[in-house]
Amino acid sequence: xxxxxxxxxxxxxxxxxxxxxxxxxxxxxxxxxxxxxxxxxxxxxxxxxxxxxxxxxxxxxxxxxxxxxxxxxxxxxxxxxxxxxxxxxxxxxxxxxxxxxxxxxxxxxxxxxxxxxxxxx
Amino acid sequence: xxxxxxxxxxxxxxxxxxxxxxxxxxxxxxxxxxxxxxxxxxxxxxxxxxxxxxxxxxxxxxxxxxxxxxxxxxxxxxxxxxxxxxxxxxxxxxxxxxxxxxxxxxxxxxxxx
Numbered sequence: 001x002x003x004x005x006x007x008x009x010x011x012x013x014x015x016x017x018x019x020x021x022x023x024x025x026x027x028x029x030x031x032x033x034x035x036x037x038x039x040x041x042x043x044x045x046x047x048x049x050x051x052x053x054x055x056x057x058x059x060x061x062x063x064x065x066x067x068x069x070x071x072x073x074x075x076x077x078x079x080x081x082x083x084x085x086x087x088x089x090x091x092x093x094x095x096x097x098x099x100x101x102x103x104x105x106x107x108x109x110x111x112x113x114x115x116x117x118x119x120x121x
Numbered sequence: 122x123x124x125x126x127x128x129x130x131x132x133x134x135x136x137x138x139x140x141x142x143x144x145x146x147x148x149x150x151x152x153x154x155x156x157x158x159x160x161x162x163x164x165x166x167x168x169x170x171x172x173x174x175x176x177x178x179x180x181x182x183x184x185x186x187x188x189x190x191x192x193x194x195x196x197x198x199x200x201x202x203x204x205x206x207x208x209x210x211x212x213x214x215x216x217x218x219x220x221x222x223x224x225x226x227x228x229x230x231x232x233x234x
Binding site: 003004031033040041042043044045048050055056091093097109110111112113114115 | 125157162163164165166167170210212220221222223224225226227
């Protein structure tokens, strides 16, 4: 079974340029996450999708970041314009959320891609 | 909000040494607790988890016990190998972290022959 696929693995751009990252989750996984990982830090959630709906985007800097998950499958994360401080690894993860009882669910195991490393010069 | 604190690293050990990586958390409710591992050049992968108090998660010789009274989930292994060299992340889900994982800052483990 294929894992979570991300591209590109590496991207180097100059500041103020746009950049986009793509993620294809594990087939059948309804929940998709984008995480930001700065050097020496743990991942921090940017946005979480359940199917095609963004259910938690409170940490997404909406002035320059945008994301979409059309048709509830693969997803794109965009930065425009990029700033020096955006240099980091962008991780995509997916899971199969399991309903426990009405209104709640188990997150399930998150499966991560290898990440996209962005360097902004 | 929820938070996770891991022991400061990095940790350097000789092969067959005993490993402990401390993890404590702050959360409301009853979160699930996880250890994820990131081997060089690879993505994060689940190592073990525990979903309720006193549960013990185990995998590949690693163990961690959910201690609600001390809000801890320390990772242990009796005899580490060179192949265990990686970055280890403690994480929680549930409570106010419902539907997502909140990670600690990670601990780099290097095991020498």
